[in-house]
Amino acid sequence: MGSTGSIVLLSPHCDDIAYSLGGSLAAAKLPLERCQIHTVFTRSVYCPFGELPETDVDGITALRLAEDHRFAEEVGVAVNHYDLPEPLLRGGYPSLESILVSRDRASCDPILDAAREVMLRIKRDRGPSCVFSPLAVGGHADHWIVRLAAESVFEGMIVYYEDLPYAGYFGEDRLAGELRSLPPRSQAIILPDDGWIEKKLALLKVYKSQIAPSDIAAVIASARRIGGERVWFRDVSAAAAAGIAPQRQEA
């Protein structure tokens, strides 16, 4: 399908694409007319700044979906939502801390089957030529599950993005350790910040039920360190299908 197929941007939650690729979308570093955001885990009780009781699943879910719609509208990209429940709603995760896990632990979560079904549906209905997946920096269970499900369905099509704000909280050594989960011989591409950072920060404010000042600081720190937003790929054809050219050497 080359450079005519759709570009699927997998977002574990409402806000992940804005965090990790929001600058590149704001500055049209990706071909917006071919991009589609697909947000997988939308049933939520997480709403630290939303003034809703944490038992109000429907209210919190609706608020977060509305934020995601508004972001997509602002950047001019289509968005699709699936209704998988976040860890605190599906059992096996007794606390917020417990949702940060290893790849092995995530691979045993029964919700992985439902995530694979979502990926198969996207593949069948959208026929993507490139799929952006979270790398799962920071180890959020849902980020791992989206990555594992994507890897089982979209072989040879994946470009990984570094999960923010998590990556922005880590020092160089910790981040280098997290990047070791990449497939062997992965290469990086930096989508440079040529003045989009203020626009990105403005777009992140759309998610006001979610984002703390420290998260914004982590986004800024990451953009400064990297010089933009960084993505990784093993298959050159995947990066080529997204219209982004390699600039850096092997990991």
Ligand SMILES: [Zn+2]
């Ligand atoms: Zn997330």
